[in-house]
Amino acid sequence: MSMASxxxxxxxxxxxxxxxxxxLWNEINRNKVKYVMIAPFMISFxxxxxxxxxSSIILSFTNFNMLQRPDFIGYQxxxxxxxxxxxxxxxxxxxxxxxxxxxxxxxxxxxxxxxxINELSRPLRVLLTVVFYAPSISGxxxxxxxxxxSSDVYGYAxxxxxxxxxxxxxxxxxxxxxxxxxxIILVQLWLSLGVSFLAFIAGLQNVDRTLxxxxxxxxxxxxxQELWYxxxxxxxxxxxxxxxxxxxxxxxxxxxxxxxxGFPSVAYAGRTVLTHLIDYGTIRFxxxxxxxxxxxxxxxxxxxxxxxxxxxxxxxQ
Amino acid sequence: MMAKEKRLEVxxxxxxxxxxxxxxxxxxxxxxxxxxxxxxxxxVINNAFKPLNEILLFPPRLFVRxxxxxxxxxxxxxxxxxxxxLSRYVFNTLFITCLGTAGSVFISSLAAFPLxxxxxxxxxxxSKMIVYSLMFSAAVTGIPSYIIISRLGLxxxxxxxxxxxxxxxxxxYLMQNFMGQVPNELIESARMDGAGDFRVYWSxxxxxxxxxxxxxxxxxxxxxxxxxxxxYIYSEKLKPLSYALSQIVDSGVARTGVAAAVAxxxxxxxxxxxxxxxxxxxxxxxxxxxxx
Numbered sequence: 130m131s132m133a134s135x136x137x138x139x140x141x142x143x144x145x146x147x148x149x150x151x152x153l154w155n156e157i158n159r160n161k162v163k164y165v166m167i168a169p170f171m172i173s174f175x176x177x178x179x180x181x182x183x184s185s186i187i188l189s190f191t192n193f194n195m196l197q198r199p200d201f202i203g204y205q206x207x208x209x210x211x212x213x214x215x216x217x218x219x220x221x222x223x224x225x226x227x228x229x230x231x232x233x234x235x236x237x238x239x240x241x242x243x244x245x246i247n248e249l250s251r252p253l254r255v256l257l258t259v260v261f262y263a264p265s266i267s268g269x270x271x272x273x274x275x276x277x278x279s280s281d282v283y284g285y286a287x288x289x290x291x292x293x294x295x296x297x298x299x300x301x302x303x304x305x306x307x308x309x310x311x312x313i314i315l316v317q318l319w320l321s322l323g324v325s326f327l328a329f330i331a332g333l334q335n336v337d338r339t340l341x342x343x344x345x346x347x348x349x350x351x352x353x354q355e356l357w358y359x360x361x362x363x364x365x366x367x368x369x370x371x372x373x374x375x376x377x378x379x380x381x382x383x384x385x386x387x388x389x390x391g392f393p394s395v396a397y398a399g400r401t402v403l404t405h406l407i408d409y410g411t412i413r414f415x416x417x418x419x420x421x422x423x424x425x426x427x428x429x430x431x432x433x434x435x436x437x438x439x440x441x442x443x444x445x446q
Numbered sequence: 447m448m449a450k451e452k453r454l455e456v457x458x459x460x461x462x463x464x465x466x467x468x469x470x471x472x473x474x475x476x477x478x479x480x481x482x483x484x485x486x487x488x489x490v491i492n493n494a495f496k497p498l499n500e501i502l503l504f505p506p507r508l509f510v511r512x513x514x515x516x517x518x519x520x521x522x523x524x525x526x527x528x529x530x531x532l533s534r535y536v537f538n539t540l541f542i543t544c545l546g547t548a549g550s551v552f553i554s555s556l557a558a559f560p561l562x563x564x565x566x567x568x569x570x571x572x573s574k575m576i577v578y579s580l581m582f583s584a585a586v587t588g589i590p591s592y593i594i595i596s597r598l599g600l601x602x603x604x605x606x607x608x609x610x611x612x613x614x615x616x617x618x619y620l621m622q623n624f625m626g627q628v629p630n631e632l633i634e635s636a637r638m639d640g641a642g643d644f645r646v647y648w649s650x651x652x653x654x655x656x657x658x659x660x661x662x663x664x665x666x667x668x669x670x671x672x673x674x675x676x677x678y679i680y681s682e683k684l685k686p687l688s689y690a691l692s693q694i695v696d697s698g699v700a701r702t703g704v705a706a707a708v709a710x711x712x713x714x715x716x717x718x719x720x721x722x723x724x725x726x727x728x729x730x731x732x733x734x735x736x737x738x
Contacts, residue, residue, distance in 0.1 A: 181590035255725050264483060273489070351468075352465075366623035423585065
């Protein structure tokens with residue numbers, strides 16, 4: 130919609146910069162209403178999102194214990210994190226493993242379920258949406274998993290596996306470093322039907338119905354072709370949104386680990402980058418160090434986002 | 447033309463490109479996953495009606511054997527002699543939740559429209575900042591946020607909860623993505639008819655982005671309904687209901703039954719909002735999506 134400004138005047142003697150500023154000013158003037166429309170949001174965003182994030186990035190170059198003034202120590206926090214912090218190395222390994230498995234899988238799960246639900250009659254659709262969203266809304270989502278993986282013979286997993294003869298004695302599922310990370314991944318997958326799931330459901334309502342009829346005439350034979358050639362290309366904005374949501378949630382797994390494996394977990398087996406920064410930020414009060422951890426997490430999400438945006442361009446081709 | 451119509455007719459049922467076998471496989475898959483997902487909600491609902499001996503049973507049973515309303519009776523009698531009248535807590539929660547949800551949906555969609563549809567100086571950078579800020583962990587921004595809120599004199603007021611929700615980047619990003627899908631031709635033809643930016647927003651963008659803002663209503667309502675005021679609100683008379691209820695629950699094992707009733711109550715309101723707005727999201731199905 131942008132148009133070249135009409136305010137250009139022929140003033141060869143003026144410096145180019147001044148002319149540019151003049152054009153910019155005219156552009157801003159022409160779009161006054163738009164600035165008014167974004168102003169309420171921008172004020173709140175600037176004060177409560179942008180400024181806090183910016184201060185955290187600045188604090189990441191300081192030593193700050195929340196009582197005394199922060200003092201500037203350059204990149205020392207980052208050097209310590211990356212070179213000397215062995216627990217952080219475990220945290221990175223776990224976080225990457227969780228992100229690489231749960232990110233793509235739960236993205237697919239969200240989309241496939243939203244798409245399948247979309248096939249049903251309306252009351253059934255609403256019912257199933259409620260059912261699948263239930264873990265995000267009912268506030269006790271971890272309880273069932275604590276029961277299943279309880280370490281005594283009453284835990285569902287142990288009691289069944291002993292009954293069937295696979296186990297002789299109960300396994301300490303949530304205390305054994307060998308199992309912890311996989312249980313976290315499993316539960317994270319189960320919890321994944323959140324924001325992106327709802328966005329996909331809403332996005333499917335926006336697809337132009339007549340495209341399906343046109344597609345059928347043009348030779349789309351089954352639901353899978355219909356999905357690839359019509360539905361997915363019509364939903365690109367939602368796919369993009371879902372990808373960003375998936376990156377943020379799969380890189381910042383922390384609550385699941387703290388609830389199931391405890392905090393700190395046995396041998397740091399459930400340590401993630403997020404629990405690492407929660408540890409330093411809220412227990413040890415080393416805000417500078419916690420902020421450096423957050424900044425690194427932030428940079429890795431931005432990188433993941435760039436990669437995924439490239440992949441999403443290929444959809445429907 | 448005749449041949450094409452005939453080909454469309456022979457397909458299964460009234461729907462295009464669907465086979466019965468595919469339907470059966472897919473729906474049994476849904477039912478299996480669904481029964482597993484429904485567990486936490488079924489547990490909350492059943493627990494609220496269990497007598498104490500059933501709640502404390504280990505391992506717990508999902509379904510209630512001898513349903514009772516005693517948990518709710520206990521809750522009512524506990525709430526009736528609270529320090530601040532119960533109705534004040536209810537007012538606080540309704541005020542924060544309704545104003546916060548409506549305000550943030552309005553403000554973020556109002557800002558999303560120009561950012562989704564136009565280019566103007568600064569628009570590109572603002573959009574980038576918003577996406578990237580979604581990726582910054584909230585776990586370390588707590589302290590700076592607290593300092594900012596206190597400097598603005600917002601501590602211990604509704605504003606400490608409300609104003610930050612108006613800048614929710616998730617909402618803006620969601621709306622921006624959906625509004626980007628609205629064809630430019632629709633906007634241009636409305637402008638030909640003399641509609642200004644705000645008019646286009648209100649009578650073209652918002653109706654077409656209905657599934658998106660109904661989804662946003664769910665997310666915001668759910669978040670605000672559960673907020674306890676945290677470190678920002680310390681006057682008892684300004685605290686929301688969820689805080690008062692959590693105080694009751696925290697008083698120990700003797701309150702287990704009441705806690706189950708509270709859990710159901712805290713679930714049922716956002717659940718109702720969820721069902722209402724989801725059925726509206728899906729209603730638009732009949733109006734066959736966005737076209738030019």
